[in-house]
Amino acid sequence: MPERRMIPLSEVWVGPRLRLALPPDLLLRAANVYDSFGHFFQPTFKEWHDGFCHDVHPEREIAWWERLSLFFHEYLAAHPECGDSPSALRQLAHECFCAAMER
Numbered sequence: 001m002p003e004r005r006m007i008p009l010s011e012v013w014v015g016p017r018l019r020l021a022l023p024p025d026l027l028l029r030a031a032n033v034y035d036s037f038g039h040f041f042q043p044t045f046k047e048w049h050d051g052f053c054h055d056v057h058p059e060r061e062i063a064w065w066e067r068l069s070l071f072f073h074e075y076l077a078a079h080p081e082c083g084d085s086p087s088a089l090r091q092l093a094h095e096c097f098c099a100a101m102e103r
Helices: 024-036 045-052 058-078 086-101
Strands: none
Touching: 024 045, 024 058, 045 058, 058 086
Protein backbone atom coordinates (compact mmCIF):
# COMPACT_ATOMS: atom_id res chain seq x y z
CA MET A 1 0.00 0.00 0.00
CA PRO A 2 1.39 3.45 -0.87
CA GLU A 3 2.44 5.72 1.96
CA ARG A 4 -0.16 8.30 2.94
CA ARG A 5 0.88 11.89 3.39
CA MET A 6 -0.71 15.29 3.65
CA ILE A 7 -0.36 17.51 0.61
CA PRO A 8 -1.05 21.23 0.35
CA LEU A 9 -4.45 22.14 -1.05
CA SER A 10 -2.65 24.11 -3.76
CA GLU A 11 -1.40 20.79 -5.18
CA VAL A 12 -4.92 19.37 -5.56
CA TRP A 13 -6.51 19.80 -8.96
CA VAL A 14 -9.65 18.66 -10.74
CA GLY A 15 -9.07 16.29 -13.61
CA PRO A 16 -10.71 16.66 -17.00
CA ARG A 17 -14.45 16.30 -17.41
CA LEU A 18 -14.94 12.79 -18.79
CA ARG A 19 -18.67 12.91 -19.53
CA LEU A 20 -21.34 15.56 -19.98
CA ALA A 21 -23.80 13.83 -17.66
CA LEU A 22 -24.29 10.64 -15.71
CA PRO A 23 -26.45 7.86 -17.15
CA PRO A 24 -30.02 7.89 -15.75
CA ASP A 25 -29.45 5.11 -13.19
CA LEU A 26 -26.36 6.81 -11.74
CA LEU A 27 -28.04 10.20 -11.86
CA LEU A 28 -30.86 8.87 -9.67
CA ARG A 29 -28.40 7.31 -7.21
CA ALA A 30 -26.34 10.53 -7.11
CA ALA A 31 -29.49 12.55 -6.44
CA ASN A 32 -30.56 10.22 -3.63
CA VAL A 33 -27.20 10.33 -1.89
CA TYR A 34 -27.02 14.11 -2.35
CA ASP A 35 -30.39 14.55 -0.65
CA SER A 36 -29.45 12.27 2.24
CA PHE A 37 -25.80 13.22 2.73
CA GLY A 38 -24.05 15.02 -0.13
CA HIS A 39 -25.59 18.39 0.66
CA PHE A 40 -23.16 18.58 3.59
CA PHE A 41 -20.29 18.70 1.09
CA GLN A 42 -21.59 20.58 -1.97
CA PRO A 43 -24.01 23.50 -1.86
CA THR A 44 -25.90 22.47 -5.01
CA PHE A 45 -26.79 19.23 -6.76
CA LYS A 46 -25.25 20.62 -9.95
CA GLU A 47 -21.84 20.84 -8.28
CA TRP A 48 -22.31 17.38 -6.74
CA HIS A 49 -23.25 15.90 -10.14
CA ASP A 50 -20.41 17.70 -11.93
CA GLY A 51 -17.89 16.12 -9.56
CA PHE A 52 -18.95 12.65 -10.68
CA CYS A 53 -18.58 13.68 -14.32
CA HIS A 54 -14.82 13.95 -13.69
CA ASP A 55 -14.51 10.47 -12.19
CA VAL A 56 -13.10 7.59 -14.22
CA HIS A 57 -15.46 5.20 -12.39
CA PRO A 58 -18.42 7.25 -11.16
CA GLU A 59 -20.38 4.13 -10.18
CA ARG A 60 -17.64 3.23 -7.65
CA GLU A 61 -17.53 6.76 -6.30
CA ILE A 62 -21.31 6.92 -5.90
CA ALA A 63 -21.29 3.51 -4.18
CA TRP A 64 -18.66 4.81 -1.74
CA TRP A 65 -20.81 7.85 -0.92
CA GLU A 66 -23.87 5.60 -0.53
CA ARG A 67 -22.03 3.46 2.04
CA LEU A 68 -20.83 6.56 3.88
CA SER A 69 -24.35 7.99 3.92
CA LEU A 70 -25.71 4.71 5.30
CA PHE A 71 -23.10 4.71 8.07
CA PHE A 72 -23.91 8.35 8.90
CA HIS A 73 -27.64 7.66 9.20
CA GLU A 74 -27.15 4.45 11.20
CA TYR A 75 -24.82 6.25 13.59
CA LEU A 76 -27.25 9.14 13.91
CA ALA A 77 -30.13 6.74 14.67
CA ALA A 78 -28.08 5.20 17.47
CA HIS A 79 -26.85 8.59 18.75
CA PRO A 80 -29.63 11.13 18.06
CA GLU A 81 -28.02 13.65 20.40
CA CYS A 82 -25.28 14.11 17.78
CA GLY A 83 -27.79 15.71 15.42
CA ASP A 84 -29.32 18.32 17.68
CA SER A 85 -28.57 21.20 15.29
CA PRO A 86 -27.71 21.77 11.61
CA SER A 87 -24.12 22.60 12.55
CA ALA A 88 -23.85 19.40 14.62
CA LEU A 89 -25.12 17.35 11.66
CA ARG A 90 -22.61 19.01 9.34
CA GLN A 91 -19.81 18.37 11.82
CA LEU A 92 -20.79 14.71 12.16
CA ALA A 93 -20.93 14.32 8.36
CA HIS A 94 -17.43 15.74 8.02
CA GLU A 95 -16.13 13.53 10.84
CA CYS A 96 -17.57 10.48 9.09
CA PHE A 97 -15.87 11.54 5.87
CA CYS A 98 -12.51 12.07 7.59
CA ALA A 99 -12.75 8.72 9.36
CA ALA A 100 -13.54 6.96 6.08
CA MET A 101 -10.56 8.60 4.38
CA GLU A 102 -8.22 7.30 7.08
CA ARG A 103 -9.05 3.68 6.27
